[in-house]
Amino acid sequence: MTTTNRWPLSLSDDAARVHAEYRSCLAIRHTRGIGPRTWKGLLDHYGSACAAVEHVQAWKDEGLATLAQMQAFERETWKNEAACEETQVCQAGMSYVLYTQGAYPERLREIPDPPILLYTLGDIAVLGRPCLAVVGSRQCTSYARRMAARLCSDIARAGLTLVSGFAQGVDRIAHETGCREHGSTIAVLGTGLDIVYPASNRDIWEPVASSGLIVSEFPPKTLPEAKHFPYRNRIISGLSLGVLVVQAAAKSGSLITARCAMEQNREVFAVPGPVGSGYEGCHELIQSGAKLVQEYDDILEELAPLLQGIGQDPRPAPSREEPWESAWPDASLDEQQRQVVCCLKKHGKLHIDALTQLLGWESNKVSQTLVMLEVLGRLEQHPGKLYSLLP
DSSP states (O other): OOOSOOSSOOOOSOHHHHHHHHHHHHHHHTSTTOOHHHHHHHHHHHSSHHHHHHTGGGTTTTTSSOHHHHHHHHTTTTHHHHHHHHHHHHHHTOEEEETTSTTSOHHHHTSSSOOSEEEEEEOGGGGGSOEEEEEOOTTOOHHHHHHHHHHHHHHHHTTOEEEEOOOTTHHHHHHHHHHHSTTOEEEEOSSOTTOOSSGGGHHHHHHHHHHSEEEESSOTTOOOOGGGHHHHHHHHHHTSSEEEESOOOTTOTHHHHHHHHHHTTOEEEEOOOOTTSSOHHHHHHHHTTOEEOSSHHHHHHHHHHHHTTTTOOOOOOOOTTSTTOSOOOOTTSOHHHHHHHHHHHHHOSEEHHHHHHHHTOOHHHHHHHHHHHHHTTSEEEETTTEEEEOO
8 A cells, every 4th residue: 555645745835625534534534443553544545634525435445444334424324413513613623633734743743542622712832842641630638739730830830831621620730731831731521612521610711821831632512422532532632742740540531542652652750659558559650651740850860861952943053242152172062062051151041031041942842952951960050040051
């Protein structure tokens, strides 16, 4: 089987063409018997949903679908549900990102069963940033709250976006922290975007949408049914470099997210707790190979190789006027790390915003470089987002 296109496919900015692709995505998704793994194969092979629809009679011969699936599409078993969803979305004025668009997050596209589209509320640029999922108990202990708040704060200040499921407890702490700190946050829902669930989180809905992003694969008016949340969980882990579980009982829903992460070849981290007090799930994960986490350095130690190279665009050779003009005599550091070190060497302790201005980089790039230098033991972070070199 040959693949006609590779990602990301660049669709025209023409709204009519994008809408036609959206309608084709809906038709495929609502065809009885076709699930995420099948539609991923179809779209990867043909390069777009429109092209897949045009070649429906070849699906079986190409080994992309069964005869029953192909016939179900040709019988238009999808027509009523797709039309209903399209009408609801148009009436609500919802935005979306399609699997075949460049804005669709590459990490999510890599999983075996990705959503064919995401409805979005907020800044879709957040989808392209390095993310870490943080999940845990809805009714967490005071210990878990303290650990979640401290770890989320450190992770977000390091420039990572916090992803969670908009539940009470640990999820809420992750979203609140992401809104306050540099890293931002993504809330993944198990309902439509027109439903705030749980209602007790209504007060953080607008802050999350304003400073981060809320996403769902479900259409408007989708209620919070138990069957939806495992689907949501695969997106939480799929968007992320890894999943941190702060508190989880033996049959916690957080373990579903952790297992999704393992299946997706993501890193899994767990915070241990007292024996017999609602942390059995975390202990089970640690026994199964998850990284035991006490400090955020435990997380960054594992993510360091993944963070290197994310968002690292080539930079022109620095001019003599730039603050890092003298070479840093350490071949173990890359060019960006040497530039940050030389900047701190010249100016002493600096706030992250001052570093960003002096270097002329995007803030995410500065944060990621600082994370790596901290992991390498070359600098230390002080309260108030100040940084200095270690002796």
